[in-house]
Amino acid sequence: MLRSVSGLILTVCTVILSSGVHAQTQDSYEYQSEFTWGINKNTSGGLIGGLVFKKARKLNDRTLETFGLEVMNVKHPQEVRTNSINTGNYFIYGKSNYLYAFRLQYGRDRILFKKAPQQGVEIKGILAIGPTIGVVAPYYVEYARSSDLVSRSVQYQQGMAAEDIMGTGRLFEGIDESKIVPGANLKAAINFELGTTKSQVTGFEAGFLIDAYTKKIELMPAAKNYSVFPTLFITLFYGSRK
Numbered sequence: 001m002l003r004s005v006s007g008l009i010l011t012v013c014t015v016i017l018s019s020g021v022h023a024q025t026q027d028s029y030e031y032q033s034e035f036t037w038g039i040n041k042n043t044s045g046g047l048i049g050g051l052v053f054k055k056a057r058k059l060n061d062r063t064l065e066t067f068g069l070e071v072m073n074v075k076h077p078q079e080v081r082t083n084s085i086n087t088g089n090y091f092i093y094g095k096s097n098y099l100y101a102f103r104l105q106y107g108r109d110r111i112l113f114k115k116a117p118q119q120g121v122e123i124k125g126i127l128a129i130g131p132t133i134g135v136v137a138p139y140y141v142e143y144a145r146s147s148d149l150v151s152r153s154v155q156y157q158q159g160m161a162a163e164d165i166m167g168t169g170r171l172f173e174g175i176d177e178s179k180i181v182p183g184a185n186l187k188a189a190i191n192f193e194l195g196t197t198k199s200q201v202t203g204f205e206a207g208f209l210i211d212a213y214t215k216k217i218e219l220m221p222a223a224k225n226y227s228v229f230p231t232l233f234i235t236l237f238y239g240s241r242k
Helices: 002-023
Strands: 033-042 050-058 063-074 081-083 090-092 097-113 122-138 140-143 152-155 165-168 179-193 200-217 226-241
Touching (some): 033 063, 050 226, 063 122, 097 179, 097 200, 122 200
Parallel strands (some): 090 165
Antiparallel strands (some): 033 226, 050 063, 081 090, 097 122, 122 179, 140 152, 140 165, 179 200, 200 226
């Protein structure tokens, strides 16, 4: 998965950078602030990694000050969905906890190429850093041994037989049992703004992010667990500027 995301990032960068060279020759337009939100795909998440929100304001002609919030579901590298042999429902065998990352970020966007009002690409280099609040919530499964008359919803425990698991528990079950693990994050990326109107922002952001927590997060008891989670990502974003 890491190789495929890396290839996609390289392809996007190559195509858009070639367009950006033409864009910088055009007359640029001015704006003072922008707000964007986006959907994130990354190498530590699922089909959709999470949501991204960012507020930016210009400090000068080339530099923006940014304030960001990212909400992500972080997965263990060895997570694999499995079908129950009894019900056909999906579950992740060996998983005992979810990890939800709430990242607060403060940073700088540096405008590398400006764009014309109705064409071209604005390209920014991005660097941001901030605290991460890790929410570790138990992963529940529907469990029934051969001697049980009905299944029960319990947190997965190491040693449970796969044939005794009927599927994943209810959505947000056990969220009240969550534990907080503090950490920090660092992000470096390239932002490609493709909007065709002055007041709207549409584009891609591609780069690298690392989360580091104060202790190892036990997502899968039988596997190696980590306190540091590096990831490559792509974010599709939309927003407005003025």
